[in-house]
Amino acid sequence: MAEPSVTPATIEIKSRWGGAVLASKDLPTLRDALEAAVRDGAYLGGAYLGGADLRGAYLGGAYLRDLVINWNSHDLIAEILRRAAGEDVAKRKIAGLILVSRDWCWDNFLELRRDPLFGWALDALAACVRDEDNAPDVLRKRAAKAKKAEDRS
Numbered sequence: 001m002a003e004p005s006v007t008p009a010t011i012e013i014k015s016r017w018g019g020a021v022l023a024s025k026d027l028p029t030l031r032d033a034l035e036a037a038v039r040d041g042a043y044l045g046g047a048y049l050g051g052a053d054l055r056g057a058y059l060g061g062a063y064l065r066d067l068v069i070n071w072n073s074h075d076l077i078a079e080i081l082r083r084a085a086g087e088d089v090a091k092r093k094i095a096g097l098i099l100v101s102r103d104w105c106w107d108n109f110l111e112l113r114r115d116p117l118f119g120w121a122l123d124a125l126a127a128c129v130r131d132e133d134n135a136p137d138v139l140r141k142r143a144a145k146a147k148k149a150e151d152r153s
Contacts, residue, residue, distance in 0.1 A: 013037060015046045022047050031057045049076070068133045074102050077125065084124035094121050106136045 011033035013023040022044050023037035030049075035057055037044060048068045057075050069076055078099035085091030094117050101108070112118050126142035129135040135143070 013042075013044060013047050013049075015048065017046055029053075068130050069128055069135070071106075071133065071135050071139070074098055080128055081121060081124055084120075091117055091120060106138075110138060 009028065010024060010026050011030055012021045013025075013030070013033060014020065015022055023033065023040075023042040025033035025036045027033045027036060031053060034044075034049070038058075049070055053073070069080075071077070078095045081095035081098060082092060085095055094115075098104075098109070122139065122142050123146070126139045126146060129139050129143040
């Protein structure tokens with residue numbers, strides 16, 4: 001049986017600040033458009049991706065720092081952690097765990113509190129929290145705590 005065809009449409013990846021178009025692609029899904037924009041070297045700083053289904057998206061080389069994140073995307077969360085881990089194998093294992101545990105939700109992740117790298121993972125993710133995103137409370141609190149500490153120094 002043949003796969004159903006999806007008609008490409010113009011998909012615009014917009015900035016969360018004022019809605020300027022950062023990239024525009026004639027492709028069937030936002031994931032396809034995002035991958036194409038990354039391949040083309042588009043600067044996507046500040047892109048709004050809330051609600052985007054990025055399962056299976058390859059985001060290597062994408063600038064993710066100022067994105068409004070869909071905190072339910074295992075792919076995006078794992079990519080943030082992978083980048084924060086650098087070459088540290090133990091930290092990369094946490095990123096891999098997030099990536100392959102698609103049946104997990106935040107409650108499952110929070111059960112890892114006793115893991116020695118749990119705090120590192122929360123700090124890495126909290127650095128990406130934005131006021132207008134749907135970040136879990138645990139990350140919002142961690143981000144607020146880090147901001148207070150930064151303001152004191």
